[in-house]
Amino acid sequence: MRPRTRVLLVLAILGVIPVSAQTFRGGTKPYVLQGKLAKDQSGAQQSGWLAVSIGTLGKPDTPVRWVGVTAFNTWDDDPFEGRQVLSGLMPDQPTLLVDGPAGLLAQLQKAPVGNKVVLRGMLVPESRNFLLSGVQVVPASAKMPK
Amino acid sequence: MRAIRHAQLGQLVTLARLAALATVLLLPAALRGQGVNSVVWRMRGTLVADKQSANDVGWTGVSIGFTGQADNKVRWLGAVHAETFGGDTFDAWSYVSKVAHYTPTFTVAGPPDLASQLLALPDGSRVALEGVLDPGARILLLDAVKPLPKPGGS
Numbered sequence: 001m002r003p004r005t006r007v008l009l010v011l012a013i014l015g016v017i018p019v020s021a022q023t024f025r026g027g028t029k030p031y032v033l034q035g036k037l038a039k040d041q042s043g044a045q046q047s048g049w050l051a052v053s054i055g056t057l058g059k060p061d062t063p064v065r066w067v068g069v070t071a072f073n074t075w076d077d078d079p080f081e082g083r084q085v086l087s088g089l090m091p092d093q094p095t096l097l098v099d100g101p102a103g104l105l106a107q108l109q110k111a112p113v114g115n116k117v118v119l120r121g122m123l124v125p126e127s128r129n130f131l132l133s134g135v136q137v138v139p140a141s142a143k144m145p146k
Numbered sequence: 147m148r149a150i151r152h153a154q155l156g157q158l159v160t161l162a163r164l165a166a167l168a169t170v171l172l173l174p175a176a177l178r179g180q181g182v183n184s185v186v187w188r189m190r191g192t193l194v195a196d197k198q199s200a201n202d203v204g205w206t207g208v209s210i211g212f213t214g215q216a217d218n219k220v221r222w223l224g225a226v227h228a229e230t231f232g233g234d235t236f237d238a239w240s241y242v243s244k245v246a247h248y249t250p251t252f253t254v255a256g257p258p259d260l261a262s263q264l265l266a267l268p269d270g271s272r273v274a275l276e277g278v279l280d281p282g283a284r285i286l287l288l289d290a291v292k293p294l295p296k297p298g299g300s
Contacts, residue, residue, distance in 0.1 A: 034236070036236065049206065049239060070238070071227060071229070071235040079226040079227035080190070080192070080226050080294075082226070083204065116236055143234060144232075144234055144235075144236065
């Protein structure tokens, strides 16, 4: 083995050189989630691409909300990154931990099952914290306003 | 005698024309009555080699066939976003989920230049497909095939 190769091998073993693909996290940035509120995981799986559970940060006793996600985009409308980031949070539960103004948290908590929901906020993928800046709830039969 | 036959033939031709016109005018209404409406459609995803790869890179694998091509000539798309007119992702998800088990999921009916463009894009390409979709018949009439930049803007 050449000395140069030997040095590179040692560095790789020590972790100085990353030799395996890192899980893509995407960084902290605003996201928009669209989906339908469901009673449970099974219901969420039948109402969207992906079933996600939403807990409340610092309140483990608050029941999680299940959502069948129909879209998850970055603030600049990149669904490729959105899917990658959201998939990277699976399968741990809850998928997201929301925090934010009490009014928004209450709006999400009280929204009826079957309703459509749009959540806007800042996602920190490493901690799965989703700091809400907007919650929109629309009846199932209504069209989602643009 | 010849005049009578000529008149009868003329009546038959007129009748046939009326029947054709009625078909053209009434068929869409009849289809609407069955809940089959065409919708303005937009879908984004990554073109890949097969179903497994499509399911890996998208929320779901969507297979796209082409009229005039062999039945087994499909492009697989890992769909990451679908919406109908006005940005409705709920209806779009509903349409796809009902037919995702078909291969092809959708059949591109044209126009030929856009169908050729879609067929020619290499695997790994990110693309936005826009057009009009008949969800019942699973037929997609393309209006645009837009290659999208890969991660990092390349």
